[in-house]
Amino acid sequence: MAKTKKKTIKTKNSANQKSKKVKVKQKAGYKISLKDLLEAGCHFGHQARRWNPKMDEYIFVKREGVHIFDLEITARKLEEAMSFVRDLVKEGKEIVFVGTKRQASTIIKEEAEKCGAPYVSKRWLGGTITNWDQIKKRIDLLKDQIEKKKKGEFKKYTKKENILIDRDIARLTRFLGGLKNLSKIPEAVFVVDVKKEHAVIKEGKIKEVKVVGVVDTNSDPDNVDFVIPVNDDAVSSIAFVVSKIAKAYSDGKNLRK
Numbered sequence: 001m002a003k004t005k006k007k008t009i010k011t012k013n014s015a016n017q018k019s020k021k022v023k024v025k026q027k028a029g030y031k032i033s034l035k036d037l038l039e040a041g042c043h044f045g046h047q048a049r050r051w052n053p054k055m056d057e058y059i060f061v062k063r064e065g066v067h068i069f070d071l072e073i074t075a076r077k078l079e080e081a082m083s084f085v086r087d088l089v090k091e092g093k094e095i096v097f098v099g100t101k102r103q104a105s106t107i108i109k110e111e112a113e114k115c116g117a118p119y120v121s122k123r124w125l126g127g128t129i130t131n132w133d134q135i136k137k138r139i140d141l142l143k144d145q146i147e148k149k150k151k152g153e154f155k156k157y158t159k160k161e162n163i164l165i166d167r168d169i170a171r172l173t174r175f176l177g178g179l180k181n182l183s184k185i186p187e188a189v190f191v192v193d194v195k196k197e198h199a200v201i202k203e204g205k206i207k208e209v210k211v212v213g214v215v216d217t218n219s220d221p222d223n224v225d226f227v228i229p230v231n232d233d234a235v236s237s238i239a240f241v242v243s244k245i246a247k248a249y250s251d252g253k254n255l256r257k
Contacts, residue, residue: 030082032075032244040240042230043069045217055217058229067217074229078241081190081212081226082248088188088210089252095212096182097242098200099192100124104238108192111246112178116253118186119178129203132185139179142172188212190245193232195219214241 037043045051045059045067058077060070085095097119099108105121112119120128128135146169148154154162188210191197195216201223204211213224216232231237 030079030248032078034071034075036240037071037074037230040236041234042074042237042240043071044231044234044237045069050218052218052220054221055215055219055229058215058221058227059217069217069229069231077226078228078230078244081228082244084210084226085188085190085212085245085248086252086255089249090255092256093187094118094182094184095188095190095249096120096179096186097190097245098124098197099238099242101193101196103233103235104192104242107235107239107242109178111242115246115250116181117246117249118180118182120175121178122174124197124200125175126199127203128179129185129189129200129207129209135176135179136183138172139176139182142169142176143180145169145172185209192238192242193219194221194224212245214238 043060045055048062048065048067051059051067055067058069058073059067061068088095095117097108097112097117099105099119099121100123108119109121111117112121125135145165149165149169154165157165185207186209189200189204190212191200192214193216194201194211194213195218197213201211201213203209205223210225211223212226213221213228214232215221215224215227215229217229219232221227221229228241230241
């Protein structure tokens with residue numbers, strides 16, 4: 001009896017998801033291929049014993065002790081996230097790409113620089129959102145030092161002083177270089193692995209900043225406004241999702257009046 005009930009519920013949910021998916025497609029103009037998601041390894045969740053029950057609605061089945069995502073839901077959620085990012089950027093608002101884990105760092109940096117989005121790929125500095133005024137001062141200092149370096153204004157200083165200046169520029173660039181063109185608190189953040197980047201989400205909620213997040217089966221989706229239920233460990237999966245969000249960002253910039 002339990003199996004029959006589960007099957008009935010799944011069929012009902014699938015019908016609702018299909019209906020919603022068509023609706024989103026008409027509104028957004030984005031179409032994510034289930035085959036592409038599958039080939040990128042987006043369907044693999046974590047081991048079932050490590051799951052977060054709040055992710056149950058995004059899981060299709062448990063296979064050999066590992067949860068498998070329902071890729072129809074994943075596709076629809078990614079389409080919704082892309083639409084949000086595109087429309088946000090179209091309005092002249094900003095979203096910061098965040099991914100500091102080893103598998104995501106390089107991908108975030110490359111895709112963000114490609115589309116011109118602000119990003120954090122090394123370490124999220126506490127207060128980047130909640131104490132923005134102080135962070136902005138550090139960003140302005142970095143820009144000022146880089147400009148003076150280009151103009152040769154540091155040539156009058158000693159060799160030791162120039163070494164210290166270069167170290168300061170390198171340190172600030174490492175943590176704030178991706179935010180150089182950010183002039184105010186962003187309207188949204190896009191994070192890879194919401195469990196690792198919990199500090200980003202916490203700050204975002206305090207300042208009512210929207211959160212778009214890659215959420216695996218072991219994570220809590222409660223404080224994420226646009227959940228993208230997908231594998232957050234595989235490089236191929238991360239690259240696929242980040243490239244789609246970057247495309248949406250580019251589309252938004254191209255639609256600005």
